[in-house]
Amino acid sequence: MFQAPRGTNDLLPQDQKYWRYIESKAVDLARQYGFGRIDTPVFEDANLFVRSVGEGTDIVEKEMYTFEDRGGDQVTLRPEGTAPVCRAYLEHGMHNLPQPVRMYYFCPVFRYERPQAGRFREHHQFGVEVLGDADPSVDAEVIELAWRLMLSLGLKDTSLLVNSIGDTECRPAYVGELKNYYQGHESKLCAECRQRLDRNPLRLLDCKVETCRALGDEAPRSSDNLCQACQDHWSSLRGYLNAVAIPYEIDHRLVRGLDYYSRTVFEIQPLEGGAQSTICGGGRYDGLIESLGGRSTPGIGFATGMERLALNLERGGVEVPDEPSPKYLVANVGDAARPAALELAARLRANGVGAILSSGSRGLRGQMRQANALGIPYTAILGDDEIEQGVVMIRDMQASTQETKPMQEFLDSAGA
RNA sequence: GCGAGCGUAGCCAAGUGGUCUAAGGCGCCUGUCUGUGGCACAGGAGAUCACGGGUUCGAAUCCCGUCGCUCGCCCCA
Structure with missing residues (x-):
């Protein structure tokens, strides 16, 4: 792998x-x-x-x-x-x-x-x-x-x-002074710092070893030089x-x-x-x-x-907003509903409304579960009955309420 | 470059030599509910126990090596 x-x-x-x-x-x-x-x-x-x-x-x-x-x-x-x-x-x-x-x-x-x-x-x-x-x-x-x-x-x-x-x-003069100071205390420095003395004396200042820290407190300060x-x-x-x-x-x-x-x-x-x-x-x-x-x-x-x-x-436990889910999941039941559902999802998106098509290979129950798991606020349900009557059923997942609307009316209102 | 710890399903994890053809939990899928989610119950899929070698009648378990991950040093965001 x-x-x-x-x-x-x-x-x-x-x-x-x-x-x-x-x-x-x-x-x-x-x-x-x-x-x-x-x-x-x-x-x-x-x-x-x-x-x-x-x-x-x-x-x-x-x-x-x-x-x-x-x-x-x-x-x-x-x-x-x-x-x-x-x-x-x-x-x-x-x-x-x-x-x-x-x-x-x-x-x-x-x-x-x-x-x-x-x-x-x-x-x-x-x-x-x-x-x-x-x-x-x-x-x-x-x-x-x-x-x-x-x-x-x-x-x-x-x-x-x-x-x-x-x-x-x-800075050159200051670094020289710093080096001078530390050379006077070389025996107290950690092994790392002894090497820094030549390579990069400035870095001696932020060593975390206790004895080096103590020396650093008393060291000449750049801002004084x-x-x-x-x-x-x-x-x-x-x-x-x-x-x-x-x-x-x-x-x-x-x-x-x-x-x-x-x-x-x-x-x-x-x-x-x-x-x-x-x-x-x-x-x-x-x-x-x-x-x-x-x-x-x-x-x-x-x-x-x-x-x-x-x-x-x-x-720090800072609350960060979640990325928004699509507003609709378009559920579909039966072969006739599949293309209609695809079309509905496409039209919603064309109106700038987030919509995903759920897999019609699952039962309606499975599709509802999917909507729930994805945190999608509304499910649009299309089945043979809805197709026949030219309507769509809209379920509010949070309120657990649903109503049937004529397709065109729904599309008009969903865009707004 | 140096030091320490750890590697069991997608994730968390029990097991530290003998029915382990590997427990449990989360998650996923299916069903109970033939067109309705969250809850509950039942079932299912998913693991070369990191890899290789060794010890042993027998290894996830012990030993060695390799790889990987994590943490620390150095340094930096």
């Missing part, structure tokens, strides 16, 4: 309601904030991600689905959403549009990882990007949008963490967030793993999360477009994981 590949999932009809719900809330909000939808290819030139996400990152080092196609090109299944949007911005000359350009997307994302709760090899993201505006008010707006999405979904008990990690101006421009940006952002009353927490340990982030970074986490708890992550990436060959263009965005949002909706 074939199985879905490891780390991938079928999204069955009965699971769809959570996704439709998230999608509709997200699209409504995105439109409110003036975002337009963009869809980019599932695969891209491998180098797009190597250059943007960063050569030393886990994503590029060991998680990308990269293969050579039949023409000999190295292509990669999209491991994140931001770089393709930036590529599209450049490719289509969007710097000629009124700035900033605001876009949102829903797309599958692929990373070769060991699957576990809330982490898959294929997952889906809703994300937004704002390109061409460096003002901190844009940061505030994007963060507000992320926060409003959680509220609008009905996800309670989430926390918003914000930090500034500086830019190319001030910003250059003047970053400092101004950071304090403006906090002011704006206060102005729109978004309940954020400053988390000095928040760093994020992709190379392209600068200044503002943020995450949203459920209070009671499992291991893979982050449901939304984002930040500013002012150097990214330039590194892809464009002229210097600031950008900021975030992405949310659909699977993690759906998981949290279920865990």
Whole structure:
């Protein structure tokens, strides 16, 4: 038997309601904030991600689905959403549009990882990007949008963490200072962290080992080591967030793993999360477009994981509306009724009314059971008697009442 | 890449060496009700007990290997 590949999932009809719900809330909000939808290819030139996400990152080092196609090109299944949007911005000359350009997307994302709760090899993201505006008010707006999405979904008990990690101006000096600090305490670090000391000192901050955490509390903070421009940006952002009353927490340990982030970074986490708890992550990436060959263009965005949002909706017991069933099931008894039933169902649908034809190979009883099991509110019954008299019997399944109506009259009223 | 747990019908699951040609429940189908659902009752279909090898008179049950799934680490949505 074939199985879905490891780390991938079928999204069955009965699971769809959570996704439709998230999608509709997200699209409504995105439109409110003036975002337009963009869809980019599932695969891209491998180098797009190597250059943007960063050569030393886990994503590029060991998680990308990269293969050579039949023409000999190295292509990669999209491991994140931001770089393709930036590529599209450049490719289509969007710097000629009124700035900033605001876009949102829903797309599958692929990373070769060991699957576990809330982490898959294929997952889906809703994300937004704002390109061409460096003002901190844009940061505030994007963060507000992320926060409003959680509220609008009905996800309670989430926390918003914000930090500034500086830019190319001030970060190198800060990383040096951090390294210095940790080197002074190297004997107390866990084995992992000793390796991080060389590879990626920033990551020392979010280690979960108790002794490392304690050291992290006392470590120099990025937000205390910003250059003047970053400092101004950071304090403006906090002011704006206060102005729109978004309940954020400053988390000095928040760093994020992709190379392209600068200044503002943020995450949203459920209070009671499992291991893979982050449901939304984002930040500013002012150097990214330039590194892809464009002229210097600031950008900021975030992405949310659909699977993690759906998981949290279920865990939180959030009521999500069911997908509506067709209004009518057309039951039929006898050979003569079969074509008439087919026609009736077709005419109902032509009027925009949902209708399914039940299998006449079952008895009427079986067809009623089917209507009941499918949650269909009305059954239209056609048998020899009805055909002869040109009528149809309509049964209200919930009220358990039924009445006979002339066919034409029923069709006229059903359309309205 | 590393560590742990688990694999019995579509789903949940009993059984931990001897009528197990595998219990029960949900769901599905049929009938009681020959043109009327939900409830009840009765019946039915559906399982190479993950796969391969070994131990044994005898294996779903014990051992080894493989595969798969789940959870955790790393990292991330």
